[in-house]
Amino acid sequence: MASPRNVVLVTLDALRADHLSSYGYERDTSPFLDTLAEDGVRFSRAFSASSHTREAVPAILTGRYPDEAVDGKFHRDANTVAESLQRSEFATAGFHSNPFVSRAYGFNQGFDEFDDDLHLGKNKLLALAQRALDKLRNRHYARASEINDRSLAWLDSVDEPFFLWNHYMDPHGPYEPPAEYQREFHGEVVSDSAAQSLYQRAIDAPDSITDEERQRLIDLYDAEIRYTDDQLRAFFDELDQRELLDDTLVIVTADHGDAFDEHGYYEHPRYLHDELVHVPLVLSGPGLDSATVDASTSTLDVARTVLGAAGVSSEGLPGSDLRTIADTPAAYEDRVVFSQARGQDEDAHVRRFSARGRSATWFGEYDTTAGDLSLSGPGEEDDVAEALRDHIRERIEVGGGIGTTDEDDAVGDEIEDRLSALGYK
Numbered sequence: 001m002a003s004p005r006n007v008v009l010v011t012l013d014a015l016r017a018d019h020l021s022s023y024g025y026e027r028d029t030s031p032f033l034d035t036l037a038e039d040g041v042r043f044s045r046a047f048s049a050s051s052h053t054r055e056a057v058p059a060i061l062t063g064r065y066p067d068e069a070v071d072g073k074f075h076r077d078a079n080t081v082a083e084s085l086q087r088s089e090f091a092t093a094g095f096h097s098n099p100f101v102s103r104a105y106g107f108n109q110g111f112d113e114f115d116d117d118l119h120l121g122k123n124k125l126l127a128l129a130q131r132a133l134d135k136l137r138n139r140h141y142a143r144a145s146e147i148n149d150r151s152l153a154w155l156d157s158v159d160e161p162f163f164l165w166n167h168y169m170d171p172h173g174p175y176e177p178p179a180e181y182q183r184e185f186h187g188e189v190v191s192d193s194a195a196q197s198l199y200q201r202a203i204d205a206p207d208s209i210t211d212e213e214r215q216r217l218i219d220l221y222d223a224e225i226r227y228t229d230d231q232l233r234a235f236f237d238e239l240d241q242r243e244l245l246d247d248t249l250v251i252v253t254a255d256h257g258d259a260f261d262e263h264g265y266y267e268h269p270r271y272l273h274d275e276l277v278h279v280p281l282v283l284s285g286p287g288l289d290s291a292t293v294d295a296s297t298s299t300l301d302v303a304r305t306v307l308g309a310a311g312v313s314s315e316g317l318p319g320s321d322l323r324t325i326a327d328t329p330a331a332y333e334d335r336v337v338f339s340q341a342r343g344q345d346e347d348a349h350v351r352r353f354s355a356r357g358r359s360a361t362w363f364g365e366y367d368t369t370a371g372d373l374s375l376s377g378p379g380e381e382d383d384v385a386e387a388l389r390d391h392i393r394e395r396i397e398v399g400g401g402i403g404t405t406d407e408d409d410a411v412g413d414e415i416e417d418r419l420s421a422l423g424y425k
Contacts, residue, residue, distance in 0.1 A: 004286050006248040007085075007306050008239070009165045011060060012228060013053065013098060014172040014268060016257025017046070017278045019225055027185070029225040032233035036252065037282045039290055041326045046281035046297045047356055048256045051341050052268050056255040056299065057101045057167070063303025063317040066340055067395055076106035081306045082163060083110030088312050091158040095151045096167030097142035111165075113154050117142045141169035144231035152238050163306065166235070170228045173258070173267060174199035175220035181227045186219035195220060202266035209261065218260055249285035249309045251302055251322075270341040272354040272363060277339050283322055285309075295325055295332035296356050298339075334358060336387045340395070353395070355388035362388045366396065 017023040022034040022042060049059035054074040055066035062069040062078040071077040082092045092110060097117035101107045108114035142150075151166050170177075174196040179189045190198075202209050202217060209217075232252070239245050256268050259275045268276050281297060283305075300319035307314040308321040325332050336357040343350035353364040362377035362385045373392060377385055 003311060004247055004249040004309055005161050006244065007163045007309050008248055008250045009060075009163070009302065009306060010232065010235075010250065010252045011057065011165070011167045012171055012252070012254045012280075013167065013169045014256060014258045015225065015228075015254035015280060016275055017254075017280045018274075019222060020280055023280060027222055029222050030229045032229045032236070033252065033280065033282065036236075036284050037280075037292075040282055040284035041288055041291050041293060041322070043281040043283075043293045043295075043297045043322065043325075045294055045356070046253065046279055046299070047337050047339055047354075048254070048277045048279050048299045049339055051256050051270055051272055051276035051339070053098055053100045053255050055341060057098070058107075060253070060255065060299045060302050061101075061107070061165075063300055063307075063314065063319055065300070065318065065338075065395065066342075068398065070105075074100065074105060076109060080107070080110050081303050082165070084307060084312050085163045085310055086110050086112065088310065089160060090310060091160050091162040092164075093151065093154045093162070094165040094167070095147045095154075096165075097147075097169055098167060101167075115150055117146075141172070144168045144170050144228050145234075148231060148235045148238070152235075155242065155244075161310070163310070167255075168228050168231070170231075171221065171224045171254075171258070173203075173221075175217065175224055177220060177223035177227050181223035182220065185223040185226065186216065190216065190220060199267075202261075206261055206264060206266050209266070214261055217266070221258065221260075245284075246286060249283065249305075251281075251283055251305060253281045253299055253302060254279040255299070270344055270347075270352065272339050272341055272352055274361075277354070281322070283326065288323070288326065291326055291329075293326055293329050295329050296335045296337045296358065297322065297325060297332075298337040300337075301325070334383075336384055338388070338391050351395075353388060353392050355384050355391065357384040357387070360384045364388050364392050366392055 019025050020030040020033060021028055022030060022037040048056045050056040050066050055070065058069035058076060059066050061080040064078050069078050086092045091112055093113035094111045095115045102116040102118050103114060147166050147168055151164060176192045176195050182189045198213060198217060257276045257279060258268050259265055262275050263273050298319060301322050304314040304317050304319040305322040336355050339354045341352045349367060349369045351366045351368060355362045360378050360382060362375055364373065364375045366373050375385055375388060
């Protein structure tokens with residue numbers, strides 16, 4: 001198995017697999033990702049470890065289930081791949097603008113360069129001025145083009161082997177794609193204020209959304225995907241110009257998906273339906289033959305793949321190296337992968353689980369107050385249901401964050417502003 005010199009991890013926020021052309025979508029939302037998937041390895045049945053950023057991204061970065069990756073307040077509670085690679089003399093950098101995985105929650109650990117687009121810890125006057133400017137121009141995350149510019153500037157400053165993590169927020173609500181992409185997918189331009197208002201109403205009052213409004217949300221979402229796809233192409237073109245692609249393993253995936261009323265809700269609340277956890281997963285790099293792998297895979301596999309490619313030990317992590325799965329897919333035909341999500345608000349005592357195998361999908365709920373466990377699935381309990389029951393019992397024994405949750409964590413005004421704009425407040 002070829003060992004690349006560098007590793008690039010690209011994660012896209014709120015990107016569900018079935019809105020990509022290479023995963024069967026009828027719209028041409030992702031021509032570059034389609035090419036990447038055709039030339040590299042596409043995993044058709046990849047599932048996120050959770051349905052929302054606060055649990056999904058930590059699982060990707062640590063390779064551990066969310067109940068071990070973060071504590072009761074969703075602060076990082078396990079070592080990340082960046083820490084392991086930094087100790088192995090890799091240059092490490094992360095570029096994103098999602099407040100939930102910012103330095104405020106401890107995710108800067110292990111990164112030589114960590115740009116979360118926040119101004120915490122910087123000059124107070126500069127931070128206040130930037131916050132006021134962001135509000136004025138309705139800017140609540142860094143566009144993919146900004147992430148590209150910042151990460152490429154860092155790449156030009158390093159000589160040693162590197163690990164780079166880029167996280168693009170653009171597919172996340174409130175869906176405000178550039179005008180030319182709106183015209184392509186919606187036919188007309190929707191103002192930012194109208195897009196924000198519709199998105200927030202869809203979250204707060206999903207029953208009020210008409211069929212026309214639902215289609216408008218989908219159009220804007222698809223337009224954001226196409227914009228992000230173009231920016232991903234631009235990023236790869238820059239890597240190619242720097243002659244890095246022949247010696248770099250690139251992993252592209254998403255932290256979770258987004259819903260459009262398939263189960264009575266929009267956005268990505270803490271359920272585990274396919275719309276929320278079926279995500280794209282593509283590998284590109286040296287030594288990889290073009291392939292489509294249908295075995296069940298998990299975003300937990302990303303960490304083991306990153307570490308394996310870098311020649312760093314991943315002992316103790318529950319996932320598998322995706323390159324090994326691609327080389328021997330038949331050995332993983334019967335694999336079962338698991339997802340989890342902590343409940344919130346009136347469901348704060350509930351822990352949700354799912355298991356996906358070749359034959360079926362099963363869901364489980366564990367009531368931390370009563371100690372009750374219930375399963376639901378397509379019929380009589382089968383091997384997948386049994387695997388889920390065993391998995392939940394194991395997670396209960398492990399403990400971690402499964403029995404506790406406390407979301408009343410004080411964060412700065414800048415983070416509060418971002419979260420409100422993104423529909424979280």
